[in-house]
Amino acid sequence: MILSWLNDVTEGLQSFFTGMRTTGKFLVENLRDEGGAKAVTRQYPLHAAEVVGERQRGHLHNKADICIVCHACDTACPVDCFKMDGERDGNNKMRASRFDIDLSKCIYCGLCVRACPTDSLSMTADFQMDPRLDGERYLFRRNSSQLDVHLDAADVGRLQQLSRLPREQLSPADREWLDARIDVRGQHLIGMYGLGYFTPEEKAQADAEREAKKKAKDAAAAAAKAKAAAEAKTKAEAPSAGGPG
C-alpha cells in the first residue's frame, strides 16, 4: 500500500514537472522573441490581420448583377438589415436598382447567405469598417452594390485624404462633400454603419426630425417651467392675502 502510494506521488511529481517544463518553454520562447512574432495574438490596428479563418464571416457582398431581388435574404434576416428595390432590365429580368445592407444592424449570422437562391450574396473574409484603414476595398464593394452615392477612384482617393485630416482643417466645401458621404462620427460611410440612414436625403430627413423633436421637447419644458413659476407665484401670494387678517 505504501509502495503504491509512493508510486502515485512520484508519478504526480513527474507529470507536474513535465507540465512546468512545457509552459516554461513557451514562456521563455515568447519572452525572448522581441515584438512577439511567436505570439498568436495580432495587435490588430497596428499590425495587419494576417491570419483569417477560412470560414470567416466578414462583410456581406452582393453580386448585384445576378441578384433577382427575391427578398429571400430579407425574410431570412432576423434583424431586418436589407432595403432593396428592383426593376426589369432589357431581358425582362428583375435586377436590383438599390440594395442596401445596414451593417450596423447585421449580426453576421449568415442566414441570408444560406437563403439566397442565386448565390449572389456571400460573406467575405473582410471585416474592417474604417475607410481610413482599408478604404479602397470597402468602397468598391459599396459601389458594386448599386447604392445611391457612387464613388469612383478619384472620389475614393479624396475621401481617404479628407478623412485623415481633422475636421477643423477642412474647407467648407470639402466638409460638405465629406458629410454627404460620411456619418457624423467622421468615420464611416452613410448607410453602411452608424445611424441607419442610407442616402443623404434620408440623413437630412432624420436630422430634421431630430431637430423638430428637440424643439418640441424644449417648448414643453419651457411651458412646464412657466406653469410652475406661475403656480409658485400664486402660492406665495395666497398666504400673504389670507394671512394675519
Added chain:
Amino acid sequence: MTGLGYAVDAVAVWLSGSPAPGWIAVTVAVLLVWVAPLLAIIFPVAALGQIVERKVAAAIQRRHGPNSASLEGPLRFGFRVLLCFLPRATQDRAFQRFLKLPVVRSLLPILQKLGIGQLAADGIKMLGKEDIVPRGADGAVFRLAPYLALTGAFLPFCVVPFAHHLVMLEVSVGALYVIAVSGVTVLALLMAGWGSGNKFSMLGGMRAVAQLVSYEIPVGLAVAGVVLWSGTMDLHAIVAQQYRPGVFTFVGWNLVQSPFLAMLAGVFFLAGLAECQRTPFDMAEAESELVSGFNTEYSGLRWGMFALAEYTEMLLIGALFATLFLGGYQSPIGEQWIVGLHPLLATLLHLGIFAVKFLASLFLMVWIRWTLPRYRVDQVMRLCWLTLVPICLVAVFGLAVQLVLAGGTEAGTAYGRLAALPRPALGVLGHLLGWAVPVLLLGVLVRIARRRHGGMHPALRQLTGGGS
C-alpha cells in the same frame, strides 16, 4: 525601551530624545516603522503582482498581455492635481516639458509595454464602479468581509523580518502568530459566501473553509518542523540561526540543512498555494462551477480588496517561504560583510535580496497557476490528507530522529545585533550522512515502488514522452 521591536524602539528614542519615550513618540514610531513600510512595500508590490501574473500568463499562452494602456493620462492627471494652484495653460506646458525629458521619453513606452499603465486604468475603473449590495445579502456581513480578508492578509507581515534592522515586531511566538492571524481569512471568505445570499457564493465559502482548515495542517506541520530544528518560534531568530559566517552563507539555509526540511519546504509551498486559494486549488472561486465563488456578488472596490488580499497572501507565502527555508533576507554569499555595513545600506541590500526571493516564489506561483488545471474538490482534500499530511509527518519524524542522533546542540554564531542561538550539533559528517541516508533510502523505495506498481498510465506516458 518599549519592547515593540528594535526599529520602533530606535525611532521612538530618536524622536523623543530620551531613553524612555512617551506614548506619542511610540505611536509615531509605530506608524513610521510598521504602517509606512506595510503600505509602501506590500501594497504596490501586491498590485504589481497582478501585472506579473497577466504578463506571465500571456507569455505562457503566446499572447502579448496588457501593453496598450498609456501612462500619459494618469500622469497628466497627477500634474493637474500637483499643480492645481497654477493656471491650466502653465500646467499643460509643464506637462509637455516633462514628457520631452529624455528619461521620460525613453521610459514611458517601456512601462507601457510592461503593462504598468493597465494598473492605473484598472484602479480607476475599480474606483469608479458601483458598489452593489444584492437585495438578499446580509448587508453588514457582506460589507465587512473584504476588509477582514485584507486584514488577515496584511497582519502577518508585522512579524516578517524584511531586513536586519527592519523587523516590525520581534515576537517570541512569531511563527504561531502568523498561522493564527492568517486564519482570519477563513472567516472573511465564509462571511463573503454567507453574506452574499447566493447559492454559488455560499458553496464557494463553504469550500474555502473546508480547504483552508485542512491545509492549515500541512502548513502548521511544516512550520513545526522548522521550529523543531531551530528551537525557536521567533521568525527573526529563525533567520539568524540560518546564518553562517564565511563566503558561502547559503549552506546554513534550512532548505539545504536537511532533506527533511527540503521536503517540508516543498509541502509548505504547495499548501501555501492552497492557503491563498490559487489555481490548482482555487476551489472557492472555481469559475467554471461556481460562477466566481465567494466573490460572485462583489463589485468595484470591494472586489478589488479581495483581489489585493489574494496577491498579498501570495506575497506572504513567498515571504514566509524565504524566511523559513531560504535564510530570510540573507544574501546567499558573503552575508557577514553585508550585515557589517552601515545599517541603512545593509537594510537596503537586505530588502533587495528579500524582494528577489519572494518575487521568485510569486513568479513560481504564477507559473504553476498557468500550468496546472484545477483539482476537483474531493481531489484537493485527498491531496491534503492522504499525501501532504503523511509526507509532513514522515519529515517531522525524520527530523526528530536526526536531532536525537545529533545528540544535543552546539553554540551557534552571533549574527549582527542578535545573540547566538544553539543549533543541532551535526558536524560535517553528520550533515553528509543526514543527506545521504534518507535520499538513498527514498531512492531505493521509489525504485521498488515503480517496479512493483508498473509505470505510468499509458495516456500519461504518451503525454510525457516515455518516462520510466
